[in-house]
Amino acid sequence: MNPTLIVTVDIVLFTLSGMRLKTVLTRRERDPFAKRLALPGGYIHADDDHDALAAAERVLRSKTGLVSPYLEQLYTFTGGVRDPRGWSASIAHYALVHESVLISDAEHRFELVEVDALPELPFDHAAIVAHAVKRLRDKSAYSSLPCHLLPPLFTLTELQQTYEQILGTPLDKSVFRRKLPELDFVEAVPDAIRQGKHRPAQLYRLRPDRRLALFDKAV
Amino acid sequence: MNPTLIVTVDIVLFTLSGMRLKTVLTRRERDPFAKRLALPGGYIHADDDHDALAAAERVLRSKTGLVSPYLEQLYTFTGGVRDPRGWSASIAHYALVHESVLISDAEHRFELVEVDALPELPFDHAAIVAHAVKRLRDKSAYSSLPCHLLPPLFTLTELQQTYEQILGTPLDKSVFRRKLPELDFVEAVPDAIRQGKHRPAQLYRLRPDRRLALFDKAV
Numbered sequence: 001m002n003p004t005l006i007v008t009v010d011i012v013l014f015t016l017s018g019m020r021l022k023t024v025l026t027r028r029e030r031d032p033f034a035k036r037l038a039l040p041g042g043y044i045h046a047d048d049d050h051d052a053l054a055a056a057e058r059v060l061r062s063k064t065g066l067v068s069p070y071l072e073q074l075y076t077f078t079g080g081v082r083d084p085r086g087w088s089a090s091i092a093h094y095a096l097v098h099e100s101v102l103i104s105d106a107e108h109r110f111e112l113v114e115v116d117a118l119p120e121l122p123f124d125h126a127a128i129v130a131h132a133v134k135r136l137r138d139k140s141a142y143s144s145l146p147c148h149l150l151p152p153l154f155t156l157t158e159l160q161q162t163y164e165q166i167l168g169t170p171l172d173k174s175v176f177r178r179k180l181p182e183l184d185f186v187e188a189v190p191d192a193i194r195q196g197k198h199r200p201a202q203l204y205r206l207r208p209d210r211r212l213a214l215f216d217k218a219v
Numbered sequence: 220m221n222p223t224l225i226v227t228v229d230i231v232l233f234t235l236s237g238m239r240l241k242t243v244l245t246r247r248e249r250d251p252f253a254k255r256l257a258l259p260g261g262y263i264h265a266d267d268d269h270d271a272l273a274a275a276e277r278v279l280r281s282k283t284g285l286v287s288p289y290l291e292q293l294y295t296f297t298g299g300v301r302d303p304r305g306w307s308a309s310i311a312h313y314a315l316v317h318e319s320v321l322i323s324d325a326e327h328r329f330e331l332v333e334v335d336a337l338p339e340l341p342f343d344h345a346a347i348v349a350h351a352v353k354r355l356r357d358k359s360a361y362s363s364l365p366c367h368l369l370p371p372l373f374t375l376t377e378l379q380q381t382y383e384q385i386l387g388t389p390l391d392k393s394v395f396r397r398k399l400p401e402l403d404f405v406e407a408v409p410d411a412i413r414q415g416k417h418r419p420a421q422l423y424r425l426r427p428d429r430r431l432a433l434f435d436k437a438v
Contacts, residue, residue: 004265005224005265044308046224050298051297073295076271078263078270078272080265087265087268089226089263089295089310091297
């Protein structure tokens with residue numbers, strides 16, 4: 001047995017706000033680093049948590065009031081120097097939500113900060129965010145992951161802008177639209193049209209079967 | 220604190236033998252599951268192990284006598300039901316070695332088993348192996364990872380056969396050779412030619428700078 005180990009979960013919750021990629025930070029209540037902004041995190045409760053994913057869901061909900069439909073394990077950060085209390089393992093997770101989910105924060109439990117303009121973070125939380133941003137970018141290039149940052153119904157222009165923000169690069173419109181059928185995860189919603197300043201735009205949604213497929217836990 | 224948690228590392232060590240993808244299993248000395256074949260694994264030693272990667276290196280060396288130049292964190296398997304001793308977290312790693320590394324096993328400390336023909340494994344080790352195989356296949360499609368299964372010098376035919384084995388699909392020779400310069404991680408070794416049954420074949424190696432780049436720990 002190894003009774004002196006600290007085992008926690010930390011969560012990088014992403015959203016797009018003002019077309020900038022942002023993450024949720026909470027102010028720590030207790031030492032170490034009391035009152036500092038940090039990733040939402042907490043101890044695993046062996047009595048309550050079915051597994052680390054359930055612990056991450058519980059900690060995210062209790063620290064921020066938020067529930068994310070997409071939540072996935074990122075990487076486990078470990079060692080004797082990352083936490084002043086002793087040898088620790090943080091099973092880090094990342095999550096994606098549409099901005100509208102965040103407006104429910106009447107109690108001001110969290111702050112939303114651009115990932116490119118983070119304050120100095122305690123522990124190795126800066127490395128955890130950097131790892132999560134890299135994973136999000138790598139995985140977005142070949143998956144429907146960015147759809148989770150969009151509202152339930154969206155135009156193809158909004159979809160393209162979301163990919164551009166996450167990948168950090170402009171995409172050619174004709175190439176983007178040619179690739180969409182290959183990816184095969186969005187579908188037009190019958191009779192759903194948004195009237196805009198210009199011509200009406202067809203609305204799309206993530207296919208329900210593909211939405212489920214993204215909950216890829218272990219294997 | 221959470222003093223009741225069990226924190227271990229388990230290692231899936233891959234090799235290609237007879238052009239079949241195989242993994243190393245060791246016979247467990249102690250309960251639970253004493254004498255059963257399982258992945259090499261063990262407790263983290265907070266006093267000795269700098270981090271989980273160092274623990275994986277130590278455990279692999281102590282259980283099998285092997286050192287792998289490529290060793291990377293895979294996924295952390297957690298929960299209250301996977302280990303009869305209690306709530307546990309296994310920070311699983313995977314490693315790749317050329318077959319020649321394994322012939323040093325004079326003490327018969329491990330067995331080599333095809334990943335497609337595993338015996339019944341204790342804990343969730345079957346799921347850990349399946350996850351590692353999937354990661355290896357996914358990552359091989361766009362990286363130099365399979366080179367670690369080859370000897371230091373290899374022909375392009377051997378390189379293609381290795382990719383074919385891991386990806387589980389035959390590759391068109393002309394397409395494969397056209398893609399190699401894009402990937403840009405192998406280089407011809409000057410004056411290194413292997414005389415074979417047919418015509419002489421140029422020998423290649425993984426570029427030293429790319430070999431280092433593959434040790435991608437957290438960010």
